[in-house]
Amino acid sequence: MTFSERLYERLQPIWRRNHAHPFVQGMGDGTLDLEKFRFYMIQDYVYLKDYAKLFALGAVKSDDLAVMGKFAALLDSTLNEEMSLHRAYAARFGITVEELEQAKPSPVTLAYTHYMLHTAQNGSLAELTAALLPCMWSYSEIGKELSRLPGVSEHSYYGDWIKMYSSEEFGALAQWCIGLLDRLAEGKPESELIRLEEIFLNTTRYEYLFWEMAYRMESWPDE
Numbered sequence: 001m002t003f004s005e006r007l008y009e010r011l012q013p014i015w016r017r018n019h020a021h022p023f024v025q026g027m028g029d030g031t032l033d034l035e036k037f038r039f040y041m042i043q044d045y046v047y048l049k050d051y052a053k054l055f056a057l058g059a060v061k062s063d064d065l066a067v068m069g070k071f072a073a074l075l076d077s078t079l080n081e082e083m084s085l086h087r088a089y090a091a092r093f094g095i096t097v098e099e100l101e102q103a104k105p106s107p108v109t110l111a112y113t114h115y116m117l118h119t120a121q122n123g124s125l126a127e128l129t130a131a132l133l134p135c136m137w138s139y140s141e142i143g144k145e146l147s148r149l150p151g152v153s154e155h156s157y158y159g160d161w162i163k164m165y166s167s168e169e170f171g172a173l174a175q176w177c178i179g180l181l182d183r184l185a186e187g188k189p190e191s192e193l194i195r196l197e198e199i200f201l202n203t204t205r206y207e208y209l210f211w212e213m214a215y216r217m218e219s220w221p222d223e
């Protein structure tokens with residue numbers, strides 16, 4: 001069994017909760033309130049700005065040219081493809097790029113990105129990869145699962161989101177990250193695998209909290 005198979009098997013309960021979240025299901029059946037989606041888009045933009053830095057840190061922590069190149073490609077794709085989706089949605093919501101850039105993180109966004117950046121800056125390349133993987137992997141799985149629902153890709157708002165995350169290109173990037181973690185985990189003692197599992201579990205939990213935060217449009221108490 002590969003390390004990613006072990007993670008997938010062990011974390012099924014929380015993984016399924018992510019897929020079953022009303023925000024995710026609401027995109028699938030088209031009933032999600034647009035205000036919640038608007039809130040999500042802005043927070044996700046703020047999130048991705050920090051998330052992209054993990055790829056830059058991954059390149060710094062690697063000595064393998066192929067890995068460095070792939071991290072550079074992931075950085076480029078996050079900033080210029082994934083975040084373009086958000087810029088396009090923002091335009092539809094009447095939000096300017098300047099407003100997007102100035103948006104401030106909610107408590108959950110801040111906690112999630114800071115946890116990942118802290119792990120990436122202080123940990124090994126394997127720890128960095130374990131931290132960033134649930135983001136890529138769970139969106140690719142959610143995108144694919146939603147895209148199987150009839151007519152969903154044609155939804156005037158949620159269709160583009162589902163098309164992006166169910167795309168082969170996004171799936172291939174997620175698969176590369178899974179393969180990288182498997183390679184990095186190979187031959188590691190159980191104590192280190194437990195540490196990697198804990199990091200992966202925490203960012204999987206943060207994925208859930210992010211859906212919950214967006215669904216409830218949670219911000220700071222004084223806002």
Ligand SMILES: Cc1ncc(CN)c(N)n1
Binds near residue numbers: 044082134135139
């Ligand atoms: C919170 C979150 N998690 C994952 C992804 C997919 N890159 C995202 N855009 N936002």
